[in-house]
Amino acid sequence: MSAPALEFTAEEERRILRHGPWPPASRPDPSNRVSGKPAAIAFGRALFFDPRLSFSGAVSCATCHPPDRAWTDGLPRSRGPPSLFNLRFNRWFGWDGAQDTLWAQNLRPLLDGREMGVGPSGAARLVRSDRQLSCSYRRAFGVAPGADDAWIFVDLGKALAAFLETQVTGRTPFDDFRDALARNDAAGQARYPAAAVRGLRLFLGRGNCAFCHFGPTFTNGEFADAGVPHFIKPGRVDPGRHGGIRKLRRSPYTLLGRFNDDAQRSTAAKTRYVRLRQSNFGEFRVPGLRNVALTAPYMHAGSLETLADVARHYSTIDEERLHAGGERILRRLDLSAREQVDLVAFLKTLTEKTPLHEYVEKTGNALCR
Amino acid sequence: MARWCFGGPALAAALALVLATGQAVACARPQGWTGGARIVGELWTAWWRSKPAAIPVGAHFSIRFHLCGPPVGRVGVRGWMPDHRHGMNYRPAVTLNGLSGTAEGLMFHMPGRWQLILDVRGAAGREKLTAETVLE
Numbered sequence: 001m002s003a004p005a006l007e008f009t010a011e012e013e014r015r016i017l018r019h020g021p022w023p024p025a026s027r028p029d030p031s032n033r034v035s036g037k038p039a040a041i042a043f044g045r046a047l048f049f050d051p052r053l054s055f056s057g058a059v060s061c062a063t064c065h066p067p068d069r070a071w072t073d074g075l076p077r078s079r080g081p082p083s084l085f086n087l088r089f090n091r092w093f094g095w096d097g098a099q100d101t102l103w104a105q106n107l108r109p110l111l112d113g114r115e116m117g118v119g120p121s122g123a124a125r126l127v128r129s130d131r132q133l134s135c136s137y138r139r140a141f142g143v144a145p146g147a148d149d150a151w152i153f154v155d156l157g158k159a160l161a162a163f164l165e166t167q168v169t170g171r172t173p174f175d176d177f178r179d180a181l182a183r184n185d186a187a188g189q190a191r192y193p194a195a196a197v198r199g200l201r202l203f204l205g206r207g208n209c210a211f212c213h214f215g216p217t218f219t220n221g222e223f224a225d226a227g228v229p230h231f232i233k234p235g236r237v238d239p240g241r242h243g244g245i246r247k248l249r250r251s252p253y254t255l256l257g258r259f260n261d262d263a264q265r266s267t268a269a270k271t272r273y274v275r276l277r278q279s280n281f282g283e284f285r286v287p288g289l290r291n292v293a294l295t296a297p298y299m300h301a302g303s304l305e306t307l308a309d310v311a312r313h314y315s316t317i318d319e320e321r322l323h324a325g326g327e328r329i330l331r332r333l334d335l336s337a338r339e340q341v342d343l344v345a346f347l348k349t350l351t352e353k354t355p356l357h358e359y360v361e362k363t364g365n366a367l368c369r
Numbered sequence: 370m371a372r373w374c375f376g377g378p379a380l381a382a383a384l385a386l387v388l389a390t391g392q393a394v395a396c397a398r399p400q401g402w403t404g405g406a407r408i409v410g411e412l413w414t415a416w417w418r419s420k421p422a423a424i425p426v427g428a429h430f431s432i433r434f435h436l437c438g439p440p441v442g443r444v445g446v447r448g449w450m451p452d453h454r455h456g457m458n459y460r461p462a463v464t465l466n467g468l469s470g471t472a473e474g475l476m477f478h479m480p481g482r483w484q485l486i487l488d489v490r491g492a493a494g495r496e497k498l499t500a501e502t503v504l505e
Contacts (some may be wrong), residue, residue, distance in 0.1 A: 015505070018480075107388065209480060211480065214426060220478050221427055222479075273461060274459055275459055
């Protein structure tokens with residue numbers, strides 16, 4: 001069923017329009033000297049699927065981020081592997097934001113012995129000794145792999161970042177509706193399902209969703225306590241953003257460190273000025289919602305299986321559980337069953353129509369010969 | 370787009386006092402400035418402007434300010450969402466040179482009503498100068 005002629009207040013219209021246009025303009029990452037370079041994208045793509053970057057030789061990035069499953073394996077963990085869509089628009093990386101660049105985020109599993117754990121010396125040794133990788137490195141960075149393990153290691157993160165930056169989602173039914181509204185095209189607006197319109201109104205209004213899920217990516221790029229349990233195991237709590245900021249300040253791989261290719265540090269304000277507060281405890285990164293219908297399970301630990309579960313969660317949220325430090329954003333919504341269905345109908349229109357396998361094909365594979 | 374107003378109830382009280390006593394601090398727009406806004410307090414009056422001129426949601430911005438009034442020892446700059454009861458996720462760095470200064474690293478990270486607060490301290494006392502805006 002399509003919507004009848006839609007009447008929005010001027011304020012509603014402004015709120016809808018700010019979630020586009022899509023895709024937004026983007027530019028290469030100045031902290032990564034190979035951002036946007038085709039040879040680096042091809043190198044990063046090869047690295048993403050290469051299990052030799054793990055100490056066991058059996059795990060690649062794609063093991064937990066399979067592209068044909070929207071870049072997430074769908075398995076609940078204390079922190080689930082997030083989908084890799086639209087990373088180039090992130091401000092912070094990881095559920096706790098412990099990394100301030102995509103290239104630094106790519107190094108995290110390579111350093112963690114519970115994940116890939118190849119480490120700087122293992123990664124550098126592999127790149128130097130393997131003819132294919134060495135050739136790809138030279139093409140991407142313009143020089144042969146040098147003697148400094150740390151720099152080779154960081155460069156692998158930068159090549160992976162160049163590849164992942166290309167994974168930008170396509171247009172969605174919401175974008176068609178939003179643009180029809182922008183050009184005052186009533187017929188275009190009427191193609192948007194009535195349930196989605198009702199859900200959109202909830203999202204922007206009583207649901208308070210758009211305070212955090214703001215803008216074209218449907219995230220403000222910051223952190224929130226969404227009222228989900230963050231116990232890793234009995235008696236042990238995931239500190240979330242609080243731990244993330246502390247890790248960031250200890251890390252050598254940040255925009256304030258020697259591996260930033262941008263001498264001006266033009267994107268480093270967030271790292272320089274970020275503030276550690278007690279209320280950061282239990283906060284996790286607000287994810288973007290594009291392609292959300294493909295990226296179950298939901299929340300940082302994958303504790304909610306479906307979008308209907310998410311709508312129910314916010315409808316019945318336990319305010320006592322929030323560590324909000326006096327904040328007043330999340331409130332029990334008490335949505336009716338019909339309203340929850342409408343909210344889910346809206347969320348589904350944030351998912352593109354492009355079949356997933358096209359992502360795999362778009363990535364291509366260019367060997368260095 | 371942002372709509373600004375200045376001072377809130379505290380300013381209304383201050384203005385009433387000023388009107389009654391005639392103690393408003395005269396404060397001309399700083400030389401060379403175009404645009405900017407003024408916050409009138411009891412002890413100090415501030416001119417300030419942001420860069421970029423229109424404060425964006427979810428992006429860093431800086432401000433320049435100039436104060437009129439008695440000597441200033443310290444100025445803190447912060448943002449606050451009164452409806453949500455939270456501030457910014459970033460702590461700006463303030464540089465003060467006499468009665469003028471800059472604050473770098475501010476970010477209003479969600480839409481809604483925000484207050485920009487200049488917390489001014491000097492031998493004459495302490496005063497919070499507040500400007501309010503709704504970011505959409």
